[in-house]
Amino acid sequence: MTDFKPKYSAWELVKRAWQGDRPWARAWAQVPPKSGYQVVIIGGGAHGLATAYYLARDQGIRDIAVIEKGWLGGGNTGRNTTIIRSDYFLEASARLKEKALQMWEGLSRELNFNLMVSQRGYVDLAHSDGEMEAFVLRANAMRLRGSDAQILDLEALQRRVPQLNIDPMARFPIAGALVQERGGTVRHDAVAWAYARAASAQGVHIIEHCPVTGFEKTGDRIQTVITEKGPIDADHVVVSVAGHSSELARMAGFDLPLESIAVQAFVSEPVKPALDVVVNFNAGLAYVSQTDKGELVMGGGTEGYNSYASRGSLPRIEETAARVIEMFPFAAKLRLMRQWGGIADIAMDGNAIMGPSPVANLTLNAGWGYAGFKATPAVGWALAHSLAKGTPHPLIAPFALARFQSGALIDDGGAGPSPYLH
């Protein structure tokens, strides 16, 4: 690739407009796969691309291929509701997501790509005194770890989110909220593009439309990754696919403690600015924010049963929309414009599985369910460290596959071994 790749800047934008808007160079190189790589990362979502980028930037490993069955960021990276936050209670969850939140804060500048990181605040609603007490416990835990958290009573909450319906006669009246002001949204597909561009600039090969069909093993090691674009030898393989982790594990000869379940989201027609925070309704589940284009983005819980169909069902749309309207009655006048689904692979304790697998040279990054986007930079950074050093980074060590045998589960939701309830 001999394309001259200028840094993106306002100056470059003006210069190009002046010169007749000539086309920009490709953000990442289009290359055919080589016959082998030091590291083959399966899955060209933000997690896989971030892993490649940090391997190249921090660990000096540049002989990497990221192979993607579809297009970059076309999986759960481009299907989530773009929320970032670190308001977790359990130590392992909170530390990883707080690291990620700190990384998000400087990422646009580092990657020279406007990720539209908007720390507009994340408002988590409580609906009872008991829930408020649990929120206070969680807020204290967050603050003790150096993160930010505020507990708002009903009056303060109404000042923070004036649009919110706090009618005490509502079906699920609101009691207060835990607010993380550093939480917010990030333009999700830009994250995949930015990491791809930065990784490609470091020599990482990014190969799209390249589904994996199998592995060739010798002993307990993968020798070759078989793809639709031919066999690719690999010293090390990272499975970072989201949704289809069980399928990849089956090809490699083992089962995983997770199930695939569809989660859907939808957007309304665009309207003028009406909502400047992310709000999450906890009686059931519904989270809503407004994009810069003006659409309300809404999401809810899982579809509730195992599914590989990346579309949602109408009953779930109805439930989620009802909760959004209960929070913001004005939303009842809006029409839904688009609706989509993603396949979330949810582990038995509802948390991710990262690190070694039963195959010696296969590293897992799976089971993120519908909570993986916010963790992207920290996961890529810590996984790259783990791969290079040959031992899991302390941030991801608690998420080892072995925890399901040892009993050291990380069950944030307290829902037990039922992925469809997480």
Place this chain on the structure above:
Amino acid sequence: MIVIPCPWCGPRDESEFTYGGDASRPMPSLKNGNDQAAWHGFVHQRENPKGPHVEYWYHGGGCERWLRVERDTITHQVRWASDAAAKTEPEQ
């Protein structure tokens, strides 16, 4: 909307049912003592197939019976449903 052919109530919408998860793994015998590997397999490990999946559904909005159902996880088509207490799967 998934339609489940309940053996007691006839075809009914999914909204009458509660999902109960994978029904393909038999519970280890309690007589064998504390077989960690067997219990790990039963409680945690899942085939998670992309295709036909045998699973439990509870018909709370009807006969209040637990059913075993074979459903395709891509198309959501249900091939059969039987009472979970029945020892054998229905003829297909």
